Amino acid sequence: MGNESGIRKAINSTLYGNRFTVLVRVALGAMLAFTGAAKMTDPVSFGQIVARYGILPSELAPYAASFIPPLELILGLALVIGIRVRAAAALALLLMGIFTAAVSINVFRGQSFDCGCFQLHLLGVGLAEKVGPWLILRNCLFLAGYALVFRADRHLLSLENFIEKVRLNNLEKTKYE
């Protein structure tokens, strides 16, 4: 351990869970919560976007449009607050994986349309992201982020961590009573 390089130490510390891991967790969680909440403002429009990907049968698109935004919101809040982090990160990884696969299939088909990712028009930002290779690359980056959060053993600044600390403190106190 003594002759470990600085980079190796930093990687190990990140994998175990340090401030950078917290930053990734909170940033990805906030992003998920925002996109989920934004999509929940207009389920019908999101249903049309889901149908445009042409992956699900059209009868199932409304069900997906009803289920995905609340799931994103819950996962995002769980990651930001830091509760049930591993389960939330695993589901976010799965969701992002499915989304990336859907984007890849459409890129392969030669399609290019508004991906409906962030619903930034709700904030007055006229940035419409299109389905394309860049989106796949960006999603891979997010996938790596979720994988890091899932892999981490410790989550600083999280409710989970706080509860565990309180529990250990109480254990410590009761030990000498």
Next chain:
Amino acid sequence: MAPGTKRVTRRLIREMCVILAAAGALGVAMNLSHPRGFVLVSRPDLEARKNVPISAAEAGIKRDAGAVFVDAREKAEFKNARVPGAINIPALDAEAKTPGMDFGFLDRPAEIVIYCDGPSCGASALLAEAIRKRGYGRVLYMLEEGLSGWEAKGYPVERGARNGK
């Protein structure tokens, strides 16, 4: 798999299921309360929504675009006056499945406009139902004002027996 790992995995799966169930419940609640949410619609209701009422002006545009006009009234009424080129399928005969009626127009790649006398006549709706029972899934257009409204708006009406009939 070590017993400890198994326990952790089981706990992880349980937590994931709880999150998925919560998302499902929130999704249902959102749809029930949201003005732009999805609602569950029964199949007969959905079929009824495929019968779209249209005005004489809209029907005129559809006629120019090659739509098939179907007259749901009785044979004698049809013989007396009709939209030029219309087909006569009396609604009561269609409902009773009287033999000899030609439903070949359903297979044509054209829109279908059904009409009867006027806004209060029920023959169009009855015929639409009979057509649905034959498995027709596309939209059926119903001329809301009927033949009287069509004529009142200045659209052509053919009278008397057709040539050669």
